[in-house]
Amino acid sequence: MTIKHNVSDSVIRRLPRYYRFLGELLDSGVERISSKELSLRMGLTASQIRQDLNCFGGFGQQGYGYNIAELHSEIEGILGINNKINVVLIGAGNLGLAIASYMNFKQRGFKLVGIFEKDPQKVGKKIRDVQIYDICDLEKICDKLSPTAAVLCVPKDVAKSVVSDLIPLGIKGFLNFSHYDISLEHSDVYVENVHISDSFMTLGFKLRQPDNHKEDL
């Protein structure tokens, strides 16, 4: 599997969706699919699908299309699902608990190795076999667990300070639910922001506009 040097962000962000659709097709027993057929199911153009896939290699066959099992497994490889990344979760409030309880980390290529929380009521408990540690022991425990990614489910100010603590401990990537803008101060780590309140406002804008802002994918 050869990956073209600089694959654009737009393409990368579509990969999980391809993976999802192909997984469903696989489960429903379909064997092959053409870019045209897939484009109809996903609401994309066939051109875009072929362009996207060809960033990573020629997985199709002229006159036939794509073998679903093979393409699914190729994208799994591209996303690196099999090579698990150790991740810690910071903050066991409602959102942190939701993610710790429901997220299928394994299926997304991660292994949740620890949860950190300051509330002594919660410290010491377990969520699905994952220990909740005292945030004060962050350094000690991280040295042991050696995570390389962190999920931030804490308020902005806590996020800011915990990021400064985590980077020296070897954290290279953040899934950031806070409003702290990590990349502005730390340019050497990977950040995925999930700003739920921004999504609310964007939806609100669209709802109030008479115009056509349907769709988004």
Added chain:
Amino acid sequence: MTIKHNVSDSVIRRLPRYYRFLGELLDSGVERISSKELSLRMGLTASQIRQDLNCFGGFGQQGYGYNIAELHSEIEGILGINNKINVVLIGAGNLGLAIASYMNFKQRGFKLVGIFEKDPQKVGKKIRDVQIYDICDLEKICDKLSPTAAVLCVPKDVAKSVVSDLIPLGIKGFLNFSHYDISLEHSDVYVENVHISDSFMTLGFKLRQPDNHKEDL
């Protein structure tokens, strides 16, 4: 406040972030700011900021820059924060509870008017003064509350069926946390997707790549 006819999605998605940064500047007592200074703080170009703002009107003044209080309030108006949208939340699992408990709906231009859940243990309770109703009473209660937006915190299959129920009840917009692809079947509603597991996979890809996929905002 005149809004240019078709403002692009990219611009709209940046509005909440402008609003956030301006709110912070306002709180810290700064009075005016130039596009250049704001661009440095936000990690954008000054050009982009001026282009974005000018989709909605000329809020600045040559030689001076932008008055922060005024610009903040203009964007508030553009986002329609003051004109609250009634929203219902579907699913009182961990994620639904997290949103019901922590989201500042008012500040984002929404009013949470009801929560729907099938678990009889939860039905009848309240979260921050918002009633949890039985999902079976969806139609009856929605007729009374007249929501125009819904937040989906339920699994894919439940999402699919509940969307079909909600659209005839007048729901025009969805904040969708499920993997159900609303827009594919319903082209007449506004959808904002928040796919947390996709964000995990995107982060995973970046972490495993040797290349430069820093940043994202």
Added chain:
DNA sequence: TAGATTGTTAATCGATTAACAATC
């Protein structure tokens, strides 16, 4: 072989950046 569909190049479209005259 004939038909289908890919991989890939070229054309188009849109978004970002640069430049600068207008003007506070």
Added chain:
DNA sequence: TAGATTGTTAATCGATTAACAATC
């Protein structure tokens, strides 16, 4: 007035779409 900075037009860059020769 002179300096600063906008609003806006033009240039650039990148992403999407279209077209088509290659080929299964």
